[in-house]
Amino acid sequence: MPPKNERIPRATIRRLAVYLQTLERMLGNDENLVSSESLSQACAVNASQIRKDLTYFGEFGVRGVGYDVGRLISSIKQSLHIDRPWNCALAGAGNLGRALLGHREFRQRHYNIVAVFDTDPEKIGKSVGGVEVSCSRRMAEVLAGKNVQLGIITTPPDTAQTVANYMIEAGIRGILNYASAHIFTPPDVPVENVDFFNHLYALSFSISSKNR
């Protein structure tokens, strides 16, 4: 049984995303049982950490048998509330926005981009990835009644805050921010920043440290 009112730590959610990805690949290969050791090897997370994370969700492996892959997937999805579709609004119809619209896994994981916004008159009214681009200023109007809870920002940094404000006004409940600018939201609208420069910096630092 998944925990009901507990907070799942951010680091645990990160690992659960990795487990899910691996477990789904295993299920696709008709592997229906998995030991924490083989999950450990496939995910590059140590086995005791995995056992601890899964116990947290009330999942216990059977000694000598392991975990039921399908059940584990359902349990993780249910705990994270990702066992249902989520409608998303995308702001920024550039290359990155198009990449996300064309991303097979977005749909597979039930994140449906149902509305696209941009401020470029050249793009407004045209279809991108099967969705018509609307003017960002009309966001509240376009999203009314569409049950869209997630916003995705792929605009240039200097317009990120403006579209975030439109999203908040439109009733968006959480924002995935790809723009390399910090955006401010009310405390009840969480923001997750997808910043890849920290990854590049970590690699640069790691490579250079070894050269010394």
Place this chain on the structure above:
Amino acid sequence: MPPKNERIPRATIRRLAVYLQTLERMLGNDENLVSSESLSQACAVNASQIRKDLTYFGEFGVRGVGYDVGRLISSIKQSLHIDRPWNCALAGAGNLGRALLGHREFRQRHYNIVAVFDTDPEKIGKSVGGVEVSCSRRMAEVLAGKNVQLGIITTPPDTAQTVANYMIEAGIRGILNYASAHIFTPPDVPVENVDFFNHLYALSFSISSKNR
């Protein structure tokens, strides 16, 4: 003076990336001095954490005056070894690859994508973002003598390991992986995974938890 042989913790590097982004915007606005309090507000990191992080780099603010913005930027860049250009090879000339090639900040931060690879015969030989696409199988040959240390993977998940192997063979020293597949490398070739589903999961979980 930056630390010479110390490890900078991963979480610190993540925050440094945020500070840098904010400090560079301040410098662009001719703000030459900053207090840890105003940096704190702009970055949404608490001021004592910022002071601690900066002391670690030998940077001390002057009471009532603050930090010299330009000096702080140089010091952080020098410590992370990002004060020099890094040549990168990109594998996967799809929408995401094109988004990265067109990403202004990549060049601004001196990450130069000097070679692009794909396995699609339709793409090989064509130019994407000003760089000719080569066959992934020819990676070692194409990269020879080009001083490329970083590899970026934007392929579908099922080809990620194959191109990672080509990268390792070609002498790549670190890999930024956008493919949603775990890739295995020797211990001296670090991998940084850019996985955005954990961000979406965290938002879904956070929104749902509030609804209960």
